[in-house]
Amino acid sequence: MSTAWIEGRSASFEEAVAAASDAIRSSRLPVVTGLASDVAGIKAAIRLAQGAGAVLDHGASQALQAHMSALTEHGMILGAPAEVRRRADRVLVIGRGAFDGAPELPSFLFSHQPDLGRAARDEAAGRRVLWLGAPDVLPAFPNEVSVEAVRCPDEALPAIAAAIRAALGDRRFGETAIGTAKVREIAEWLGGAEFGCAIWSCEELDALDVETLAGLVVDLNRTTRFTSLSRTGPGQAYGAAQIAAAATGLPLRTGFGRGFAEHDPLVNDARRLVQAGETDLVVYLSALADFETEIPDWTGEVPVIALVPDPSACSPTPRVAFAVATAGRDHDGVLFEERMASFAPFTAEAGARTGMELPSAARVLTAIAEALGAPAAAEEAA
Amino acid sequence: MLTVLRGGHVVDPANGVDGIQDVFVEDGVIVAAPADGRPADETVDCTGLVVMAGAIDIHSHIAGGNVNTARLLLPEFHKAFQARPKKTPLDQVGWTTEETGLRYAAMGFTTVVEPATNPASALHAHLELADIPIIDKATLVVLGNDDFLLSMIRDGESPQMVQDYVAWTLGASRSLGIKCINGGGSAAFKENVRSFSFDDVVPSYGVTSRAIVKTLQGAVTALGVPHPLHVHCNDLGLPGKCADAATATIQAAEGVPLHLAHLQFYGYGREGERAFSSQGAQLAELVNRTPEVTVDIGQVMFGQTVTISSDELNQFTIRPAGSPKKSVIIDGEANGGGVVPMNFKRSSYYHALQWAVGLELFLLIEDPARVFFTTDHPNGAPFTAYPDIFALLMSRDVRQAWIETLPKAALAMTTLEAIDREYTLNEIAVMTRAAPARLLGTADRGHLGAGGIADIAVYRPDDDKAEMFARAAYVFKDGDLVVKDGHVVKRRYGRALTVQPDADPAMGRRLDRWFDDRYGLPARWFEVPDGALGRDDPFKVMPCRS
Numbered sequence: 046m047s048t049a050w051i052e053g054r055s056a057s058f059e060e061a062v063a064a065a066s067d068a069i070r071s072s073r074l075p076v077v078t079g080l081a082s083d084v085a086g087i088k089a090a091i092r093l094a095q096g097a098g099a100v101l102d103h104g105a106s107q108a109l110q111a112h113m114s115a116l117t118e119h120g121m122i123l124g125a126p127a128e129v130r131r132r133a134d135r136v137l138v139i140g141r142g143a144f145d146g147a148p149e150l151p152s153f154l155f156s157h158q159p160d161l162g163r164a165a166r167d168e169a170a171g172r173r174v175l176w177l178g179a180p181d182v183l184p185a186f187p188n189e190v191s192v193e194a195v196r197c198p199d200e201a202l203p204a205i206a207a208a209i210r211a212a213l214g215d216r217r218f219g220e221t222a223i224g225t226a227k228v229r230e231i232a233e234w235l236g237g238a239e240f241g242c243a244i245w246s247c248e249e250l251d252a253l254d255v256e257t258l259a260g261l262v263v264d265l266n267r268t269t270r271f272t273s274l275s276r277t278g279p280g281q282a283y284g285a286a287q288i289a290a291a292a293t294g295l296p297l298r299t300g301f302g303r304g305f306a307e308h309d310p311l312v313n314d315a316r317r318l319v320q321a322g323e324t325d326l327v328v329y330l331s332a333l334a335d336f337e338t339e340i341p342d343w344t345g346e347v348p349v350i351a352l353v354p355d356p357s358a359c360s361p362t363p364r365v366a367f368a369v370a371t372a373g374r375d376h377d378g379v380l381f382e383e384r385m386a387s388f389a390p391f392t393a394e395a396g397a398r399t400g401m402e403l404p405s406a407a408r409v410l411t412a413i414a415e416a417l418g419a420p421a422a423a424e425e426a427a
Numbered sequence: 428m429l430t431v432l433r434g435g436h437v438v439d440p441a442n443g444v445d446g447i448q449d450v451f452v453e454d455g456v457i458v459a460a461p462a463d464g465r466p467a468d469e470t471v472d473c474t475g476l477v478v479m480a481g482a483i484d485i486h487s488h489i490a491g492g493n494v495n496t497a498r499l500l501l502p503e504f505h506k507a508f509q510a511r512p513k514k515t516p517l518d519q520v521g522w523t524t525e526e527t528g529l530r531y532a533a534m535g536f537t538t539v540v541e542p543a544t545n546p547a548s549a550l551h552a553h554l555e556l557a558d559i560p561i562i563d564k565a566t567l568v569v570l571g572n573d574d575f576l577l578s579m580i581r582d583g584e585s586p587q588m589v590q591d592y593v594a595w596t597l598g599a600s601r602s603l604g605i606k607c608i609n610g611g612g613s614a615a616f617k618e619n620v621r622s623f624s625f626d627d628v629v630p631s632y633g634v635t636s637r638a639i640v641k642t643l644q645g646a647v648t649a650l651g652v653p654h655p656l657h658v659h660c661n662d663l664g665l666p667g668k669c670a671d672a673a674t675a676t677i678q679a680a681e682g683v684p685l686h687l688a689h690l691q692f693y694g695y696g697r698e699g700e701r702a703f704s705s706q707g708a709q710l711a712e713l714v715n716r717t718p719e720v721t722v723d724i725g726q727v728m729f730g731q732t733v734t735i736s737s738d739e740l741n742q743f744t745i746r747p748a749g750s751p752k753k754s755v756i757i758d759g760e761a762n763g764g765g766v767v768p769m770n771f772k773r774s775s776y777y778h779a780l781q782w783a784v785g786l787e788l789f790l791l792i793e794d795p796a797r798v799f800f801t802t803d804h805p806n807g808a809p810f811t812a813y814p815d816i817f818a819l820l821m822s823r824d825v826r827q828a829w830i831e832t833l834p835k836a837a838l839a840m841t842t843l844e845a846i847d848r849e850y851t852l853n854e855i856a857v858m859t860r861a862a863p864a865r866l867l868g869t870a871d872r873g874h875l876g877a878g879g880i881a882d883i884a885v886y887r888p889d890d891d892k893a894e895m896f897a898r899a900a901y902v903f904k905d906g907d908l909v910v911k912d913g914h915v916v917k918r919r920y921g922r923a924l925t926v927q928p929d930a931d932p933a934m935g936r937r938l939d940r941w942f943d944d945r946y947g948l949p950a951r952w953f954e955v956p957d958g959a960l961g962r963d964d965p966f967k968v969m970p971c972r973s
């Protein structure tokens with residue numbers, strides 16, 4: 046069975062590595078993206094981007110960028126989901142997509158009765174959830190949790206959040222989609238939390254909206270404790286940003302074209318670089334068990350070096366393709382784990398389908414980087 | 428291969444050496460001069476040079492969740508580093524994993540301890556440490572705000588149970604020691620307590636910070652973990668209260684080893700017009716008469732930096748003093764943390780006083796084996812400021828020149844100008860080599876005696892001590908020549924030093940159930956596996972005392 050292809054024709058691993066490195070060498074500005082992989086795959090992709098003078102971006106980094114922009118502008122108060130599960134007495138969920146991409150999160154957070162803080166001293170205290178901008182049909186919540194759904198269009202949420210901030214600060218605010226009295230009621234309810242948590246997904250929000258929500262959380266901490274879960278999108282986007290920060294000192298959307306790392310979230314947006322015709326080669330890595338592994342449409346006509354579990358599904362045909370093992374299923378490794386807000390080890394699933402035959406993304410990327418003459422992941426004296 | 432470092436001035440206080448001597452290295456280890464007179468295969472001429480063991484930094488925030496959050500918060504710091512080298516305040520910050528290793532090595536440091544690893548992000552810390560080239564490293568894992576420990580103390584569980592929990596945590600997180608950061612303070616802050624002192628009680632537990640510190644000190648000692656409990660006291664930086672907190676903690680050592688981190692940040696009184704004065708002399712005097720206590724300083728130097736701490740309550744409190752005005756506060760499982768940028772200005776009365784307090788402590792604590800050389804990187808200053816601090820300690824004239832640029836009113840509140848002491852090279856070697864190795868229980872380093880690993884730093888003497896210590900003439904790591912004239916000439920990767928005291932397997936089973944039930948997370952996510960770091964041999968286990 047073949048695991049590597051050049052222009053759709055099966056090739057040896059070595060031939061494909063050589064073809065990939067040739068393509069990178071002759072590229073004006075390669076983009077290394079996707080980055081939906083484990084830590085080893087992401088680290089290898091970063092080294093390849095450094096060696097190739099490429100731009101580095103995650104393949105689904107819209108949400109990540111909204112979060113990072115708010116973070117680097119003003120900062121945030123953030124919480125670990127596992128602590129929220131044990132401690133939060135009042136939870137404000139914002140936007141219909143708050144739990145998108147993590148269907149198990151409501152039950153992770155709410156199946157456990159809070160047992161720290163007020164709940165530890167006062168068993169009657171319990172937990173209440175208010176979902177602002179709730180969908181018409183709520184996802185399954187564990188039985189005991191009381192959820193108040195306040196419905197409004199998603200577009201109205203930033204104005205409502207700003208109005209709640211104003212109400213908390215005794216400032217005037219204008220009319221919103223849920224009415225003045227409801228705004229005041231929610232503000233008072235939030236202020237009455239002992240340890241509250243706001244949850245939103247940056248997927249549907251722009252950076253200014255995230256700033257407003259983060260600001261609301263900071264304001265609440267003037268008098269009580271309140272934290273937030275600012276969800277940053279699928280496909281290990283936040284893990285990739287973390288690994289990139291340690292390796293390059295910078296969050297994602299970094300260019301190495303001038304021989305050193307330059308961070309510019311607008312210029313180094315992989316999708317924009319394709320659409321503006323500024324890149325002529327995309328290296329796309331997507332090999333996670335629970336994430337889209339096809340090459341996205343936005344790569345358009347730009348030639349692609351694909352690292353995915355099943356390149357035969359790719360259209361158009363990649364310039365060079367490698368079938369790689371699926372992180373989280375086929376081999377041991379490390380993934381960013383949203384529930385613990387950090388990295389966790391995983392082991393290959395018993396009887397993994399292809400793990401024994403396919404190379405890991407890290408192995409392929411390292412081989413390409415070495416063929417390029419990039420500094421290897423020096424192992425001289427481990 | 429036998430290598431000889433010929434004719435250097437060897438400063439090796441652990442072996443009582445301070446004079447011209449040859450040092451022999453074979454297979455990465457220091458060996459005695461061959462008895463048969465066998466000639467060396469390679470000679471490094473060290474005539475006129477100073478030869479010391481590789482330096483050891485016991486407290487520098489170089490990896491893990493909070494450190495990386497600072498990188499994410501402050502991309503402009505790195506931009507400054509790249510755009511105008513040598514012109515910006517942060518041009519020398521070792522900001523990436525790569526830079527961290529290269530810059531430490533260039534100064535002759537070969538072992539660095541990351542002192543605040545949250546158990547939940549131990550794997551994250553080790554993933555970063557594994558990418559730091561050249562140096563060996565270690566983590567201290569943080570306990571003292573965790574529900575499991577606080578509940579054990581509240582419920583009166585046996586010392587043996589606590590020891591099993593501490594041992595499990597050390598083993599799972601692959602750490603070298605235990606740190607307690609504002610014990611109980613973060614837990615209290617989660618219940619909206621805004622000020623928390625040594626004898627205050629954590630709500631829901633009825634447990635004081637004192638009880639937490641004493642419990643952990645007892646467990647660490649009973650387990651034979653060489654590094655004493657490493658304490659970040661309560662009330663950091665709060666004038667008057669901070670000095671009280673440090674005093675109470677030192678007095679609570681009660682004859683048992685205890686290490687206090689970054690004592691400078693506790694050296695403030697409430698005297699004077701601005702209600703901000705020095706308690707440096709008083710704290711130094713207390714340390715001098717409490718032999719079981721060791722301290723590191725956390726020296727402040729001037730310029731832009733960022734404070735990174737698991738003291739979530741304190742980081743929340745200091746946000747208004749931050750610059751630029753942005754911060755991240757994290758409510759983690761058990762421990763949280765905070766990242767607050769800080770710009771220490773020469774023109775500031777407060778910052779100048781902090782600078783002077785650090786130097787008072789360095790100079791008035793008499794025993795260089797009990798005071799450790801740190802800036803609490805990057806909290807007081809980036810570690811790249813070390814050469815300037817060596818110069819300040821070794822020369823009264825250098826100090827005077829700095830003092831003349833600082834607000835007189837601040838210096839007038841301290842004893843600094845009256846202090847004549849100048850550190851000798853031998854004392855520097857005690858403080859940065861012999862003593863840290865003893866404090867950490869890493870007998871394989873910090874000295875140049877036969878059997879030690881060949882971590883060696885060779886310096887070119889210079890009247891300008893900052894110049895001398897900024898760029899080592901040669902650095903050897905495990906016998907490999909890695910630095911020449913301040914430039915890295917060979918990349919290699921060191922290991923993380925750990926201890927592995929025995930824990931009753933029953934504790935592991937109890938924690939499996941507890942993590943699963945309470946946090947909904949498998950306990951194995953808190954255990955750093957060997958294979959996860961991408962290195963063949965990532966850990967070196969140091970022995971515990973029997």
Ligand SMILES: [Zn+2]
Nearest residue numbers: 486542688803
């Ligand atoms: Zn520290």
